Amino acid sequence: MSIPHPPPGSAPTGPGSPQEVPPPPGSFPLDPATLPKAIRDELEAPDPVAIDTAATELKDGLNHCPKCGATDIRHRPGSDLLICLYCRTEWHGERVEEAFGLGEGIDQLDGTVVASGARDIAADVASLMSFKCTGCGAEVTVNTDSAMTARCHWCRHVFGVNEQVANGAVPDAVLPFHIKKDDAVARIRQFVDKRRMFALKAFKEEFTPENVVGVFLPYMIIDGRVSADVIGQGEIQTRRYTRGSGKNKTTYYDADVYQVDRHVDFTVDDLTLESSAERGNLDTRANTNNIINTILPFDTKNAVMWNASYLTGYTSEKRNRDVEHLLPRLEDQLLSIARAQVHESVSRYDRGVRWEQEGVTVHGTRWVSMYLPVWLYSYHQPGRNGGMLHYIAVNGRTGETMGSVPTQQWKLLAAALTVGTFLEGIAIWILRNAS
Numbered sequence: 001m002s003i004p005h006p007p008p009g010s011a012p013t014g015p016g017s018p019q020e021v022p023p024p025p026g027s028f029p030l031d032p033a034t035l036p037k038a039i040r041d042e043l044e045a046p047d048p049v050a051i052d053t054a055a056t057e058l059k060d061g062l063n064h065c066p067k068c069g070a071t072d073i074r075h076r077p078g079s080d081l082l083i084c085l086y087c088r089t090e091w092h093g094e095r096v097e098e099a100f101g102l103g104e105g106i107d108q109l110d111g112t113v114v115a116s117g118a119r120d121i122a123a124d125v126a127s128l129m130s131f132k133c134t135g136c137g138a139e140v141t142v143n144t145d146s147a148m149t150a151r152c153h154w155c156r157h158v159f160g161v162n163e164q165v166a167n168g169a170v171p172d173a174v175l176p177f178h179i180k181k182d183d184a185v186a187r188i189r190q191f192v193d194k195r196r197m198f199a200l201k202a203f204k205e206e207f208t209p210e211n212v213v214g215v216f217l218p219y220m221i222i223d224g225r226v227s228a229d230v231i232g233q234g235e236i237q238t239r240r241y242t243r244g245s246g247k248n249k250t251t252y253y254d255a256d257v258y259q260v261d262r263h264v265d266f267t268v269d270d271l272t273l274e275s276s277a278e279r280g281n282l283d284t285r286a287n288t289n290n291i292i293n294t295i296l297p298f299d300t301k302n303a304v305m306w307n308a309s310y311l312t313g314y315t316s317e318k319r320n321r322d323v324e325h326l327l328p329r330l331e332d333q334l335l336s337i338a339r340a341q342v343h344e345s346v347s348r349y350d351r352g353v354r355w356e357q358e359g360v361t362v363h364g365t366r367w368v369s370m371y372l373p374v375w376l377y378s379y380h381q382p383g384r385n386g387g388m389l390h391y392i393a394v395n396g397r398t399g400e401t402m403g404s405v406p407t408q409q410w411k412l413l414a415a416a417l418t419v420g421t422f423l424e425g426i427a428i429w430i431l432r433n434a435s
Helices: 037-044 096-100 181-193 201-206 323-342 409-434
Strands: 049-051 073-075 081-084 090-092 111-115 128-132 139-143 149-151 158-160 213-243 250-274 353-381 388-395 401-403
Touching (some): 139 149, 139 158, 181 401, 201 353, 250 323, 323 353
Parallel strands (some): 111 353
Antiparallel strands (some): 081 090, 128 139, 149 158, 213 250, 213 353, 353 388, 388 401
């Protein structure tokens, strides 16, 4: 009895053949048409375009003086210069906007463009980075959670984390400090002195502005091409009249009501957003992070290409927010800009406009990660639920100062009552003399 064989080139069939083994999960191609629209749009969206801002000559961790080759490089206070502590040569870091054309083509942006220092943070990338010293062979470790530079304990070479590791520690650019510590201390002292009368007693006793810390805070700097639509109702007053007498008088308004539609196309250049979850937490019951926003803007056009030597002597905080986490905040900011853009066009509605529908369409964005310089003084006020953390901040470029000073509420209340009584007395005197 002969056993039939399958035709040449065909796959075997029958019990135990490979065709009867179920395919592994996920082996079938996914049909996007079967998915919900939101997921389908995300899958089919093009990947962000990347701009490589890495400084390849610094990837070994050493920043050499262009004249003598020494590695003991520092930032010269009050300037954007780097200085070699061995031969005293000075040089200026290259501005990142000029190096990569970041100030150009904003009105033609399409899709999402992300610089290499602003890419998504890899959750499995460690904070510790090790360098092998080319001078003596020793290994030097830098913990990017707390520092960006370290010195070899054998040959004194200075290493900096300049390679753009995917843990959020290395941005695309840095804006060096211009305001020196003594200046920052004087500004903070002056700010507190103006508010000392109402300040908490414990704060006045413990106030030591010399403890101010120079810190580089992580931000995303965003260019964008945007359209926005706002729809609402505007009112134009036609008549105003009063009914009643004495304390029972009531003022009434008659107004014509109009449907108001506005469309605006605009671009944004160097919009600044915090890229740290801690600094983006604006819970005014626990901290006064919001005051850091009041010392904006920074002259981000002068930011230079990343070089860890600019951070020597200062602390820094790592970025822990990616582009997708910041999109809702970006859209809120863009809607605020859109409202401001259409404000003049609705000035004829003297009773105001109530916007009822708002929408923003982001055609294209460009994201750059940047360290910005801030002098920061903090004070913890004990209290319920962990108390309150107060900050006084000084813009490290302009010297703009703003802060929060813990106050004694009873003094504020007493002052308010005194002022109210004084004003009431003036009003009575004016009325008596007028009659």
